[in-house]
Amino acid sequence: MKRILMIAAIGATVLASCGKSEKQVALEKQQALTAYRDSIKLDSFKRAAVETEKRKVEEQHQAELTAARRSAARSYSSGNTVTSTTSSGGVTSTQAKKKGWSDAAKGTAIGAGVGAIGGALIDKKSGRGAIIGGLTGAGAGYVIGRAEDRKSGRVQPKQ
Incomplete structure (x- = not known):
């Protein structure tokens, strides 16, 4: 122990x-x-x-x-590009214009087509529904497409 x-x-x-x-x-x-x-x-x-x-x-x-x-800028357009020449040191910048349809134009065309088809199916009286639906769809498509153009920078927002 x-x-x-x-x-x-x-x-x-x-x-x-x-x-x-x-x-x-x-x-x-x-x-x-x-x-x-x-x-x-x-x-x-x-x-x-x-x-x-x-x-x-x-x-x-x-x-x-x-x-x-501030500098005086001179711009001229040639094809799909815009060239700007400034008097401050001879700096030249080239920006390519966007080609093709804008989103607003695409939205208008798609909206008009879909609206015309929808209107013709709903109101079958001598094309009245197709006309109303086409105009309504075109307006809605333009508004949506224009908003997309603003987001992408193609169109400057209102100041």
């Missing part, structure tokens, strides 16, 4: 000596807190640098737009 108690006491002593002291735990917490604060500072410096770079690019873009607006 003495041996068992002796082994248990030695085991308890060994386990107690292997544990970290409160000073070591406090020191590790302090080091972790310091490392965390440093990482936050570094992150905030990185974010500030990125924001500064974004501001510089935006200011440069605004300056270019202002210069382009």
